[in-house]
Amino acid sequence: MxxxxxxxxxxxxxxxxxxxxxxxxxxxxxxxxxxxxxxxxxxxxxxxxxxxxxxxxxxxxxxxxxxxxxxxxxxxxxxxxxxxxxxxxxxxxxxxxxxxxxxxxxxxxxAWRPYPDAAEVLGALRAGGIRVGVVSNVGWDLRPIFRAHGLDALVDAYVLSYEHGIQKPDPHLFHTACTLIGQDPKDVVMVGDDRHADGGAAAVGCDVRFVEHLPVEERPGGLRALGLIP
Structure with a gap:
């Protein structure tokens, strides 16, 4: 794709x-x-x-x-x-x-640390003109986390469960995210660590790829290995 x-x-x-x-x-x-x-x-x-x-x-x-x-x-x-x-x-x-x-x-x-390759992957996607969204099951505004770690400028849209009153795997969250980044779901990859929650993106036509939820030191290149960037 x-x-x-x-x-x-x-x-x-x-x-x-x-x-x-x-x-x-x-x-x-x-x-x-x-x-x-x-x-x-x-x-x-x-x-x-x-x-x-x-x-x-x-x-x-x-x-x-x-x-x-x-x-x-x-x-x-x-x-x-x-x-x-x-x-x-x-x-x-x-x-x-x-x-x-x-x-x-x-x-x-x-209290939060980005994975070692997060900035690299997000930056490469931005440089390649690929739109980026964050879709999270969360009960609070995580935007300040991205700003504090210098990653907010690399994200085009946030879809947070508590702001919509529904949570993954509800397909409406993924559909909303695709709409906000202006892309057809069939051209979008969802990346997550939860096969149940994040796997819900498949229902709207997204490709879904998974990383392991590990400590930062134990996953230096998990995002890079997904084939999202050259």
């Missing part, structure tokens, strides 16, 4: 969230709090098991009271916050203010 547009997922595709350990450490430092080494390790393990970090490890078990909201968590900002602070509250942290602080931290540009 002749590629005229590329849609990218956000988390696990273009960017990777910091580890739970760094996430908790940063928030404790911001609040000038210290805990024992043993308590810190326990909090890290428990928050990881709870799946409290958006974009991080998935919950080992979603509590019954959060199950319905979990299934549609990316359809509204309020629900997204409710779910992830609720997951964190399963862990007995030393300050009740930490739950909201942890949620707020994950929206900070410093």
């Amino acid at each position: 002749v590629i005229k547009g590329v849609l990218f997922d956000f988390s696990g595709t273009l960017f990777c969230i910091e580890p739970v350990r760094s996430w908790l450490s940063a928030v404790l430092a911001e609040r000038d709090m210290t805990v024992s080494d043993a308590d810190f390790e326990r909090y890290v393990a428990d928050l990881t098991a709870a799946g409290a970090l958006p974009g991080g490890p998935v919950p080992q078990r979603v509590p019954d009271r959060l199950a319905a909201a979990w299934a549609t968590r990316d359809e509204s900002a309020e629900r997204h916050r409710e779910v992830y602070t609720g997951l964190a509250r399963q862990v007995a942290l030393p300050d009740p203010g930490l739950y909201e602080a942890l949620y707020d931290r994950h929206m900070s540009p410093t």
Whole structure:
């Protein structure tokens, strides 16, 4: 196919969230709090098991009271916050203010790192006249992340689930993205890390290609290997 547009997922595709350990450490430092080494390790393990970090490890078990909201968590900002602070509250942290602080931290540009080849691939697409969109299941505005890391100028359109009240794999999100970048879906590639959610782009006629959701250091060239650029 002749590629005229590329849609990218956000988390696990273009960017990777910091580890739970760094996430908790940063928030404790911001609040000038210290805990024992043993308590810190326990909090890290428990928050990881709870799946409290958006974009991080998935919950080992979603509590019954959060199950319905979990299934549609990316359809509204309020629900997204409710779910992830609720997951964190399963862990007995030393300050009740930490739950909201942890949620707020994950929206900070410093909590995210672009994959090593993200700028290269996005820049090459822009240089080649290929339109780029970001289609993400997310409960908050990720545009500041792109701006802070110097990638916003390389993106033509953002389609964020919470702004539309639907989430991937709903084909309407992909159709909207193709419309915004001005391309027929049959000329567009969707790139993501979730075969269920991102695979929904196939329903509108997009080609779909996948990367592995790995730590930044373990995936230096995953985007480059997809054949999007010469």
